[in-house]
Amino acid sequence: MTFLRTAWLVLRKDFAIEVRSWEILTTTLFFASSCVLVFAFAFVKEGRAVEDAAAGILWIAIAFSGTLALGRTFERERYGETLRALLLAPAPRPALYVGKLLGMLALLGIAEALLVPMVAFLFQAALFSRPLLLAGLLAGGTIGFAAVGTLFAAMLVRARSRDVLLPILLYPITIPVIIAGVRGTAALLAEIPDEATATMWIGILVAFDTVFVTLALWTFEPLMTE
Amino acid sequence: MRKAFGPLVVVGAALFVAAPYFIAQAPYESTMGLIQKIMYYHVPSWIAQYCAITVCGVASAIYLFKSHPVADRYAVSAAELVVLFGLMGLITGPLWARKAWGVWWQWDVRLTSALLMELIFVAYLLVRQYGGPGSEKLASATALFGTATGPFVYKSVDIWRTVHPKTTVVPTLPSSLGAPLALTSAAFVLLFVVLLTLRVNLAERQAALDEMYLALED
Numbered sequence: 506m507t508f509l510r511t512a513w514l515v516l517r518k519d520f521a522i523e524v525r526s527w528e529i530l531t532t533t534l535f536f537a538s539s540c541v542l543v544f545a546f547a548f549v550k551e552g553r554a555v556e557d558a559a560a561g562i563l564w565i566a567i568a569f570s571g572t573l574a575l576g577r578t579f580e581r582e583r584y585g586e587t588l589r590a591l592l593l594a595p596a597p598r599p600a601l602y603v604g605k606l607l608g609m610l611a612l613l614g615i616a617e618a619l620l621v622p623m624v625a626f627l628f629q630a631a632l633f634s635r636p637l638l639l640a641g642l643l644a645g646g647t648i649g650f651a652a653v654g655t656l657f658a659a660m661l662v663r664a665r666s667r668d669v670l671l672p673i674l675l676y677p678i679t680i681p682v683i684i685a686g687v688r689g690t691a692a693l694l695a696e697i698p699d700e701a702t703a704t705m706w707i708g709i710l711v712a713f714d715t716v717f718v719t720l721a722l723w724t725f726e727p728l729m730t731e
Numbered sequence: 732m733r734k735a736f737g738p739l740v741v742v743g744a745a746l747f748v749a750a751p752y753f754i755a756q757a758p759y760e761s762t763m764g765l766i767q768k769i770m771y772y773h774v775p776s777w778i779a780q781y782c783a784i785t786v787c788g789v790a791s792a793i794y795l796f797k798s799h800p801v802a803d804r805y806a807v808s809a810a811e812l813v814v815l816f817g818l819m820g821l822i823t824g825p826l827w828a829r830k831a832w833g834v835w836w837q838w839d840v841r842l843t844s845a846l847l848m849e850l851i852f853v854a855y856l857l858v859r860q861y862g863g864p865g866s867e868k869l870a871s872a873t874a875l876f877g878t879a880t881g882p883f884v885y886k887s888v889d890i891w892r893t894v895h896p897k898t899t900v901v902p903t904l905p906s907s908l909g910a911p912l913a914l915t916s917a918a919f920v921l922l923f924v925v926l927l928t929l930r931v932n933l934a935e936r937q938a939a940l941d942e943m944y945l946a947l948e949d
């Protein structure tokens with residue numbers, strides 16, 4: 506009970522801070538949409554997007570804007586020197602992680618709610634033909650990415666050159682998740698949507714999410730101990 | 732480990748001296764001919780890399796939870812060897828692929844995931860190099876995530892249809908090809924053990940030297 510309550514309190518705290526300025530949300534959304542535009546210039550030939558480009562662009566935009574947001578959320582804790590206070594609280598440490606992870610998932614969920622229609626609109630991609638499978642892929646991919654990202658962003662708060670190290674650590678580890686997301690989404694965007702392939706990739710995402718979340722919950726406590 | 736070091740070096744060196752003879756003796760594989768002999772370097776380097784990944788993962792977990800400096804020395808030494816043996820596999824692989832598949836590189840699941848594994852452990856070394864104080868713990872978490880990806884890399888060829896041979900190929904090799912492979916694999920594993928011992932020894936001396944510097948400053 507205290508576990509879920511702590512997670513909820515951390516989430517509410519982050520939300521209350523965010524509502525004051527909307528800083529992270531607006532910058533993340535703007536960055537995500539400019540990512541899509543940059544890739545649009547690279548992958549559009551004679552007015553049409555290269556095959557499978559839409560799936561790749563969607564996931565790259567999610568990964569890039571996610572990295573930016575991860576850096577910012579913990580930069581805020583560092584700037585206010587509040588991370589120590591948070592860690593001193595008589596609460597289970599993994600609950601703090603879950604709270605932060607939920608905040609990250611909410612933020613990325615909002616970003617995806619913007620990105621998916623944008624990609625569908627700009628690249629004539631039939632993203633909404635199988636909404637449930639797409640939602641499954643997005644949820645699986647986002648959880649895997651954010652689970653690793655939240656852990657590494659939290660532990661990098663104390664490290665030197667953390668801005669550079671976060672993407673360096675995050676991308677090699679989360680590439681399997683991004684590959685699964687891209688391939689699954691590309692299967693849905695084919696002429697005849699390939700539901701079996703998309704379901705297979707969702708299964709792989711669930712496997713990776715389970716491993717990543719378990720490892721993160723297991724290692725968060727020793728990693729955040731000074 | 733240290734007492735066995737001398738004999739291990741001798742046995743390892745003997746295996747490396749004997750290997751060219753046995754590789755030359757082994758018959759040509761029917762379809763690929765001479766180029767198939769790269770297998771005697773390619774497969775053993777990955778076997779040695781998996782040994783290094785296992786050592787690095789276990790040592791990192793011990794260091795993360797028990798903060799034992801010895802475990803950390805093993806972890807960093809093994810991580811460097813993961814990168815080294817991975818590099819050997821990633822160089823011999825394309826050389827073989829150029830002749831067998833006609834291309835240097837194929838975006839196949841096994842190749843991609845093996846490259847990722849290499850990247851994760853390069854990231855491990857980067858974090859240790861540039862992360863500043865306390866980066867050992869960060870690195871050990873990276874190693875744990877990398878080790879967790881290991882079984883996925885190994886099993887990937889059995890899950891997806893790929894151009895890369897499956898894991899079942901090695902045990903079913905005829906003994907005329909399998910015996911030299913077993914010999915070179917043993918040689919590479921011994922090379923790994925020898926290099927690991929040397930590198931851990933170096934790390935110990937560095938730690939001792941650092942302590943002496945600190946004592947002098949006080």
